Amino acid sequence: MSEAPQANARPLLKVEGLKQHFPITRGVILSRTVGAVKAVDGVSFEIARGETLGLVGESGCGKSTTGRAILQLYRPTAGSVQFDGSELTELKGEELAAVRPRIQMVFQDSYSSLNPRHSVAKIVAEPMVINGGYSRPEMSARVSELLELVGLNPHHRSRYPHEFSGGQRQRIGIARALALSPEFVVCDEPISALDVSIQAQVVNLLQRLQNELGLTYLFIAHDLSMVRHISNRVAVMYLGKMMELADNADLFNEPLHPYTQSLISAVPLPDPKAERERKPILLKGDLPSPSNPPVGCVFHTRCPMAQALCAEKVPEYREVRPRHWAACHFVE
């Protein structure tokens, strides 16, 4: 994989203060809003062209919601999503439709994201049908080209999703995402449902495609080992907030935020000798509910280093070192 592109150029994607709140309602006929789940609560980051940003965190931290909000699959509650200079949150109708081909998504679950009643050819051609401007022979040729690109046999184009294994179905999902030649792809846990031996195949494919097509990835995952392998930079979220963001090596070798430190220390290593040495930083208790997050620093209820200040004041998300951001009162 190529080296991380330089940050001086204009980023392909710039997210600022992104908030995605979902209302909690009571009552059926006279429904009223009684609260909000703050799934994403003010996150900011940039992604350079050709780069892979890994986005990690535990379930409910808002990482998938962030991906969907970028694509405008949800309309963000607040904040800005700038893609190649245009503000996506302000685009509507045809303007938004014109940008959509450039940003695509690969989903986790290839069972629910591929229509079981459609042939592979129909699934992969669908973005071209929706976007328009392709003749039937063009689409047919493009489908063959795409299947070949992701390592599937173009002769299997008339088969249905159930005839393929999990790894092959994920390849179909990737082919569909690439149909309109996007520049930016949100990969939402693309390998989590796959077996270990198949994960490596799909990750290698994603990296090869990135090199060949110059793609930019937001790679959302909870598997830190795979994120370390694939990402140029890594962002860590917890309860809707960004905790830390840094270059790959910096984040894994010198994590600054206590949450990142405990997260990395908790990953079991496939090495019995290293496992006997490993001392995981055990966190107290469970993840609080995103509908009622702790005040102050959202992590303070489980943080091994929490002090009185953490329960009162929200820590500023700041650039602690060059290109290394963290949201903690006590990081220097």
Added chain:
Amino acid sequence: MSILEVKDLAVEFNTIEGVVHAVNGVSFSLESRETLGIVGESGSGKSVSMMSLLRLIPEPPGRLRSGTAWFESATGRVDLLALSRAKRSAVRGRDIGFVFQDPMSSLNPLMTVGDQIAESMRVHLKLDDKAARKRTVELLDRVGIPAADERYGNYPHQFSGGMRQRVMIAIAIACGPKLLIADEPTTALDVTVQAQILDLVKSLRDELGLAVIWISHDLGVVAGLADRVIVMYGGMVAESAPVDALYETPRHPYTEGLLQALPRVDQDRGEELRSIEGTPPDLYAAPAACPFAPRCSYAFDRCRREVPPRFTIGDGHESACFFDLEQRRPRSE
């Protein structure tokens, strides 16, 4: 002393598409206080073989084709696979504890967690209500549930995923078992919660002197927990070895491939992962060759003709492979 000896276990399933040969001649033994890790991908037969030991596979569609499983129970040595229903249920509740991947489907949603833990002690240990309740609160406290006395009357939905798994562990150890079988108990949990549960299981294991069978697809979890590891592929045991030997000198091409395919959180990113090409077998036919041969870069003609037996290649180290990975040449017998 071995407390469990499984020989030639074979299980198949009748499906619309044909007979699935899920487990084909699995043999292993487990020493007292030993932790055995069972590693494999989905469909490798790791869960089915362990569940079938206690006849937890619905029959039909499942069918136990062959096998013996001698177990050192509190009342003597018994073949788990030949026990009557009543005796089986006694062994299952008292001598062997189970923890499954999904606590929400194992726990009764309409019964308080306290009553669910107490129930097995009333049945198997003949405790009266008061004693069972007292012991339940102690257990809840021991597995790390805060305010155990108050949470006795809570229902499963009032607990988080990690807390539910703690409740499952409390049920599993309630009657003082000798053996704990855990089927992917941390797979659905977040990594920080997984670390808490692994910590709890290790301390309980040492404190209660449990033998543990830990089924997992995660080579990291098994590396930290197991004394010995069995790697399964296509319903068979591919390799079996002490934990250090398995990770340092894997002697089956599948094990070697799995370890090479894994990125590590403690190492800088390499250029490309070594992947195992192809897909796992579908098991619709009884094995007539090595199930891994179609994906194996070392395979030669014999691998496609014969089922490899398990070759002993070191102290407690066995590999079901015709290729000698150490010498890098086909094995001569």
